Structures are given as structure tokens and as C-alpha cells.
Amino acid sequence: xxxxxxxxxxxxxxxxxxxxxxxxxxxxxxxxxxxxxxxxxxxxxxxxxxxxxxxxxxxxxxxxxxxxxxxxxxxxxxxxxxxxxxxxxxxxxxxxxxxxxxxxxxxxxxxxxxxxxxxxxxxxxxxxxxxxxxxxxxxxxxxxxxxxxxxxxxxxxxxxxxxxxxxxxxxxxxxxxxxxxxxxxxxxxxxxxxxxxxxxxxxxxxxxxxxxxxxxxxxxxxxxxxxxxxxxxxxxxxxxxxxxxxxxxxxxxxxxxxxxxxxxxxxxxxxxxxxxxxxxxxxxxxxxxxxxxxxxxxxxxxxxxxxxxxxxxx
Amino acid sequence: xxxxxxxxxxxxxxxxxxxxxxxxxxxxxxxxxxxxxxxxxxxxxxxxxxxxxxxxxxxxxxxxxxxxxxxxxxxxxxxxxxxxxxxxxxxxxxxxxxxxxxxxxxxxxxxxxxxxxxxxxxxxxxxxxxxxxxxxxxxxxxxxxxxxxxxxxxxxxxxxxxxxxxxxxxxxxxxxxxxxxxxxxxxxxxxxxxxxxxxxxxxxxxxxxxxxxxxxxxxxxxxxxxxxxxxxxxxxxxxxxxxxxxxxxxxxxxxxxxxxxxxxxxxxxxxxxxxxxxxxxxxxxxxxxxxxxxxxxxxxxxxxxxxxxxxxxx
Amino acid sequence: xxxxxxxxxxxxxxxxxxxxxxxxxxxxxxxxxxxxxxxxxxxxxxxxxxxxxxxxxxxxxxxxxxxxxxxxxxxxxxxxxxxxxxxxxxxxxxxxxxxxxxxxxxxxxxxxxxxxxxxxxxxxxxxxxxxxxxxxxxxxxxxxxxxxxxxxxxxxxxxxxxxxxxxxxxxxxxxxxxxxxxxxxxxxxxxxxxxxxxxxxxxxxxxxxxxxxxxxxxxxxxxxxxxxxxxxxxxxxxxxxxxxxxxxxxxxxxxxxxxxxxxxxxxxxxxxxxxxxxxxxxxxxxxxxxxxxxxxxxxxxxxxxxxxxxxxxx
Numbered sequence: 001x002x003x004x005x006x007x008x009x010x011x012x013x014x015x016x017x018x019x020x021x022x023x024x025x026x027x028x029x030x031x032x033x034x035x036x037x038x039x040x041x042x043x044x045x046x047x048x049x050x051x052x053x054x055x056x057x058x059x060x061x062x063x064x065x066x067x068x069x070x071x072x073x074x075x076x077x078x079x080x081x082x083x084x085x086x087x088x089x090x091x092x093x094x095x096x097x098x099x100x101x102x103x104x105x106x107x108x109x110x111x112x113x114x115x116x117x118x119x120x121x122x123x124x125x126x127x128x129x130x131x132x133x134x135x136x137x138x139x140x141x142x143x144x145x146x147x148x149x150x151x152x153x154x155x156x157x158x159x160x161x162x163x164x165x166x167x168x169x170x171x172x173x174x175x176x177x178x179x180x181x182x183x184x185x186x187x188x189x190x191x192x193x194x195x196x197x198x199x200x201x202x203x204x205x206x207x208x209x210x211x212x213x214x215x216x217x218x219x220x221x222x223x224x225x226x227x228x229x230x231x232x233x234x235x236x237x238x239x240x241x242x243x244x245x246x247x248x249x250x251x252x253x254x255x256x257x258x259x260x261x262x263x264x265x266x267x268x269x270x271x272x273x274x275x276x277x278x279x280x281x282x283x284x285x286x287x288x289x290x291x292x293x294x295x296x297x298x299x300x301x302x303x304x305x306x307x308x309x310x311x312x313x314x
Numbered sequence: 315x316x317x318x319x320x321x322x323x324x325x326x327x328x329x330x331x332x333x334x335x336x337x338x339x340x341x342x343x344x345x346x347x348x349x350x351x352x353x354x355x356x357x358x359x360x361x362x363x364x365x366x367x368x369x370x371x372x373x374x375x376x377x378x379x380x381x382x383x384x385x386x387x388x389x390x391x392x393x394x395x396x397x398x399x400x401x402x403x404x405x406x407x408x409x410x411x412x413x414x415x416x417x418x419x420x421x422x423x424x425x426x427x428x429x430x431x432x433x434x435x436x437x438x439x440x441x442x443x444x445x446x447x448x449x450x451x452x453x454x455x456x457x458x459x460x461x462x463x464x465x466x467x468x469x470x471x472x473x474x475x476x477x478x479x480x481x482x483x484x485x486x487x488x489x490x491x492x493x494x495x496x497x498x499x500x501x502x503x504x505x506x507x508x509x510x511x512x513x514x515x516x517x518x519x520x521x522x523x524x525x526x527x528x529x530x531x532x533x534x535x536x537x538x539x540x541x542x543x544x545x546x547x548x549x550x551x552x553x554x555x556x557x558x559x560x561x562x563x564x565x566x567x568x569x570x571x572x573x574x575x576x577x578x579x580x581x582x583x584x585x586x587x588x589x590x591x592x593x594x595x596x597x598x599x600x601x602x603x604x605x606x607x608x609x610x611x612x613x614x615x616x617x618x619x620x621x622x623x624x625x626x627x628x
Numbered sequence: 629x630x631x632x633x634x635x636x637x638x639x640x641x642x643x644x645x646x647x648x649x650x651x652x653x654x655x656x657x658x659x660x661x662x663x664x665x666x667x668x669x670x671x672x673x674x675x676x677x678x679x680x681x682x683x684x685x686x687x688x689x690x691x692x693x694x695x696x697x698x699x700x701x702x703x704x705x706x707x708x709x710x711x712x713x714x715x716x717x718x719x720x721x722x723x724x725x726x727x728x729x730x731x732x733x734x735x736x737x738x739x740x741x742x743x744x745x746x747x748x749x750x751x752x753x754x755x756x757x758x759x760x761x762x763x764x765x766x767x768x769x770x771x772x773x774x775x776x777x778x779x780x781x782x783x784x785x786x787x788x789x790x791x792x793x794x795x796x797x798x799x800x801x802x803x804x805x806x807x808x809x810x811x812x813x814x815x816x817x818x819x820x821x822x823x824x825x826x827x828x829x830x831x832x833x834x835x836x837x838x839x840x841x842x843x844x845x846x847x848x849x850x851x852x853x854x855x856x857x858x859x860x861x862x863x864x865x866x867x868x869x870x871x872x873x874x875x876x877x878x879x880x881x882x883x884x885x886x887x888x889x890x891x892x893x894x895x896x897x898x899x900x901x902x903x904x905x906x907x908x909x910x911x912x913x914x915x916x917x918x919x920x921x922x923x924x925x926x927x928x929x930x931x932x933x934x935x936x937x938x939x940x941x942x
Contacts, residue, residue, distance in 0.1 A: 413744050452763045454762075468782060468822070470822055473762075476843070478840055478858075487855075487874075488858065509822075510844055512843070550861050550862045570897065611930070
């Protein structure tokens, strides 16, 4: 999440009750996850295993639960509970404002675009030109929709990430990490009916220009889909995954989180993708493998009875 | 289904045109399926195979198509068509009342709870405190939603059970059994976008406290989900199944009906669960098996060509 | 698509700027795809491979990009870009009219039918008698719903086909073929919550009388489903497929495009159907095979270690 304008570090310090070590007179431009941060951003870390990765990331301000060595151009904000500090910052700078009406006054809708009855358009949503939003579509706060986009009925853009911190405290077994990211739909994307595209936790979920998506497709938080991809019905893609340009996923394919599917890969129907796939090839199976090898394997399986007869007789 | 107040047996008798055998001056507290009935309830049975099971169940009043031995503290209501008698009772005591407006006047919404634009809240729905109902969510009649619940956009709670009686009469091939049960969502449950949770046929579909559900998940009628479960996107669970506490189902897992998944079991993505699973273990495959065994099996399959060469030469 | 009334060929000629070869004073009754055309219809073809198939089809008027031999009772409409001519005809005779209100004035709703709050009913929709349209259902323009139908909440009927022409021109990688077909739901069909049924590209998607469909089911464009079928939750059926009467598809089954599943076939949960299936049998697996053979195969796989030991020792 970018802040609307840079926030003085002193303001953050007061908000989360932190002790600052290092340069304390800068301003933070936003808060983000480790793999998305940019210079000027805040990031948080609460496990020593990740201390160095966070401190060495592009982030300038590190919310952390222990004083540690850090580069001189950065600052640490020391608190007991970095995760709670993150939640406090999100709640403060991106407060939950319940919608009062179907189309928020702060939404902007470009020339030639159409919003059909029953659609709900959240706060600060931006819709480009010549875009069609069909009935009962929901676009939640802060999402960005390009030009020449079509979103068919019942689709939800910008639902919260399915992202929980597991707590040993049994009173709150799973604690939701607040989502402050967005969904960004680029130009000429077409999305079918009753799909769901989650917003990023603190970054953006992106659907690249020209990509076409069929019905009942799920795309998880922070996933970045390239240009001119084709996803058939009931495909599901978990969070923080990268789908490069020109990828084709056929019906009911499932893709796991934090992996990359390379440019131009094609995955046949009902396959499951548990790990990254090289581009330019065809895949099949759950777990997905080279489609040709997988098909040969299906033939090999049918030969087991003949092997048995040879080994043990009829 | 519980009746609003106990109904004199004489009233039921007139309604379904039954002959009563046994004590005929009691009152019925509700009507339920065989595995959900309690003392004071009505139950119906039309196949001799299930006569004794119904008569020996907790139910006090048995709607049946033949006079049979029964305990002296119970009564039989004898009719030609017990299934039709059930339908008549449901139609009478839980009549279908089409909604006239988006939020029924008979719904109650607790302090601090928010219902967003486009949501539809049915008759007699009860929503607890500090609960957020996102846009275009539909909660049908009589469902119960706890405190601190989040239901994201487009989700449907309390759709009718997918439950049909097959008729030999070809004019009505499948006859819908009327749903009079409820969905009960306990405290701190979070449900994603465009999910569907069916009401019980005559009992309750229950989602236990603290359970978190991702997008496009389906949960069938009368299924009881424990506390602090985690269901990833596009999971589907059929009817009358029991998912114990702390169960994790990853994306696109399918679970069949009337089985039990034990406490703390974890089922990997795209697996299919056709029969009960012991708790505390990890499973994979369709049909699902012990995950470690299943992974070894995938390795064994790759060795068939070597076996072939050994048996038959190249 | 049928035109509202026959359109003189001269009008079509002017619209798409065609040169007519053959009888030019007839009228066209509609425009359709090759496998759906009837006498009097227009059809288009732009690849020499399909020239003869189109010219020999039932269509009377062939929009084509090259003069070719044809029967004397037909006519060719010669244009440079037949696909674009098709799009122009659809745009002209079935223009996109954005809905201005939740229920179009041109929709007709039969006696005893109920449309619940939040439902959206498009232009020229026809709904029969005693049909229940639950909250937040969307029925798009020109769809036909029979008598005694139940459509549960959030379901979308008549979303556009997922049907694209791939263009070598990288500026528009996939070009959407405009949908001008309909969805026709016959009597006593019941459809669950959050399903999606796409309209035909130029023909009809049909759901046969008495068929029952569970939640989150997807049915593609131009697919024709027979009578008294049963589809469990999360089934997906691609486009232009034929499902004959009495077919049962269990949960999460996927069916590919342009194939036929024969009468009374039953496909077990999570199976994938890549090619036609004979009626009256049971199937399992992805790809689906005879269920009994498939189950035996699962047993054979478990015997590989014993084969290995015999061949190579422990």
C-alpha cells in the first residue's frame, strides 16, 4: 500500500508506540510485504530468521521486535508485536469504511463505461473508458479497472486475501492479516461470471492486458498474471504466484502459491501445479508433468497386468 | 426443524390425515431426519428396511405407512405416503414467504454489525455483533450468524439442499425434498467470496467457531464443520458430512457425503475424499490416501518401464 | 440467432458491404454456427478447409471470403473478412442495450412466478409460470425460463460465451466472438446457487426438463443438456457439448467441449471427461474410463513394489 502522501516517521512512531533507532526524521511512502517493498517503504518482521532479509530489502523503515545491525540509511522501529503494529498502521491509513450506497461517490467511472443494475462499486475505485460492468458485479475499495474491460455478472473484484497468522493462543487460532492491497485489471481484460479476484495483502493483484478469464475462476492475493493469458472455467490460482504472458490454463486447473508459470506454458484440464513450470511447454496431471510423458505413463500403467503375468503367471 | 412452540398431535393428525396408534394426546416439538431427531420430534419412514431404526430412534412420533410394533412411550402416525406427509408439515409450519425487500423486517442485526449495499437478509435471520456482511451476500430465511463473523461479497448462506427423491413415475423423475433446516455460523468464522452453504434438510448445517473459508467453496446440507478449520478456495463438501476441529483442506479438495474427517487431518490440494479419514494425518490423491504412501506410489509408477525392460527386453 | 422477422438479403448486403453471387432476392431468417444452421439462415466461413462444409450445410446464405462453387438454391455473400461481417450483423440485429433497471420492461414473468429482491432480469427475458427466481440471480437478455423452475441465489444465466478468435496481430491477441444466442431452461429444472450458464454464441444453450443442478456448476455456451440429469456441485461442462437424458455427474466432474455423453451414463466425482462416453455405464478417473476397470487399475498400481522385488530383489 502507498500512503496518499508520505507520512513523517514521527507520526508512525506515535501511532504504533515504537522506539526509533537510526535516522528518525524521514517520511514513509507506504507499507509492503518483503517481496514488494520499495525504497521509502515500511516493512515488518517478527522472526529472527527473516531479520536480515527484511533489513537488506529495499525497505527503508523496518518494524522489528529486537534491535539489530542495520545500514546507516535506514531506521528500525522497535515494538513488541510487529504484526500488531502492521495491523494498526493499515487500520489507520486505510480504515474500513462501510459502503453506504451501491456506487461510492469517490469512485470514478470513465467515458463510455457502463455499470449495470445491481453492481456495487466501492470507495476510490477507478474504472477506465469503454468498460462494461455487468449486473451484480462487486468491485471493492481502491481497485483499478482499465479501458475496454468486460466483467460479467456476479464477479467479485477485491475480496480480502485468505491470509492468516496462526496463533498458539487457542482463543484466536487464526488471526486475519488485514488486506490493504489492490486489484489492478489492465486494458482489454475480460472476466467471466461469478469469479473472485482477491486484493493483495499489501501489494497488488494484477491481471495483465488482454487476458481472458472464463466463469467461476479464483485468483488469489498478490498473484500477478501476464498479458494475453487464457484461463478456462473453474481454474483456481493461489496467492503470490506469477503467471507470465500467453499462459493457457484449461478448465479446473489448480495452481499453488508463490510459484512461477513461464511464458506460453499450457496446462491441460484438471491438472494441479504444485511447483513452478518452465514456459513454452504443455503439462498434464496432478501433480502436473510434461504432457507427453504423463500420457505415456498412463499407457505404462495399463501394462502392469502383463508384467504380473510374466513374473508370477496367470 | 423445531416448531416455534410444541404442536398438539391432533393438529398434525388433521393436517396429514393420519391414523394415530398409541398415545395421541402429546405434542410434537419438531420434525427431523433420523440421525438428528430428539425426544418429542416427529420423524418419517416409508421403507420397511428403516422401520425399526426410526422407531428405535430418539423420535417420539413416527410417520409411517404400516402399523408395526413400537415402544409404549411413542406413537405411530399412519399415512399412505410418509414423504408427502413430511412435505405437507414443512409447507405448513415453515411456509415459503417470498422476500419483499432486501432486508426482512423479521431479521435481527446485532450491535456493531454492518450489512453492505446489495446484500439480502431473509426472514427471521439472526446476525450477532460486530459482524460484517459484504455486498451482494445473500442470507436466506432462519439462518443464524454469530459475532465477529466476516462474510465476503456474493456468498450465499442457506440455499436449499440438493436432495431429491427419485420417483419411478417418469412425469416427476426427481422430487425435491423441501428444506426446513438452517445454517448456523458460529463466532469468528470468516467466509470468502461467492461461496455457497446449503441449509440442512431438516437439521442444521453448522460452521464451527474460528473456521476460515476461502472463495468459491461449497458446503452441502446438514454438514457439520468443527472449530478452527481452514478450507482453501474451491473446496467442495457434500451433504451430512462431519469435519472435526482443526481440519485443513487445501484448494479444490472434494469431500463426499455422510463421512467423517477426524480432528487435525490435512488434505492436500485437489484430493478427493470418498470415505472417512482418521484425524491427525496428511492425505493426498483421488481417492485420498496417506500422503507419504501416495507420493511413493507416484515414484513407483515411474519405474514401470524399467520393469518392462527387465521382463521383456527393450 | 433468429431475426425478429426475415431480413431481405439486400439489407444484409448493404450492412456488411458484400457482393452477392447467386439468387439475391431472398430473405435471411437468422445467423448461426455451422452445426446449428437451418434453411434460410446465414452462416460465415473464412477458412478454405471449411468452405465445402458450410456451403453444403443447411444454411442458405454463405458469407465467405472467396467465390466458390455452390448449389443453385443458395447464395454467396463475398466479403474480405467474414468474421467481421458476422460481428457487424450481430451488433446490428442484436445490439447491446445496457439495462437501466433491475427488471427490464421487456421481460415477461408468468403467473405465480416470483422474482426476489436483488435479482436482475434482462431485456426480452421470458419466465414461465410458478417459477422462483431467488435473490441476486441474474438472467441476461433474451433467455427463456420455463414453468416450475427454481433458480437459487447468485446464479447467472446468459453470461457471454468464452469464445475467442486468436489473432496473429499482437495488438488484439484474442478477439471475442459476440454472443447472440440464448439460454433456454425447460420446465421443472432446478438450479443451485452461484452457478453460471453461458448463452450460445449464436445458437441456444439448453437445460432439459426435470434436470437438477447443484451449486457452483458451470455450463458452457451451446451445450445441450437432456432431461432429468443430475449434476452435483462444482461440475464444469465446456462449450457445445451434448449431455443426453438421465446422465449423472458427481461433484467436481469436468467435461470437455464438443463431445457427447450418452443417455444414463454416470460419472463419479472429480473425473475428467476429455472425449465422448457411451450411455448406460459408470465412469471414473481423469481421463475418465470404465469405473470398474479404473478401480482395478488402482489396485494394480499397488502391486508394482512386489513386481520390483521379483525382478530385482529387495
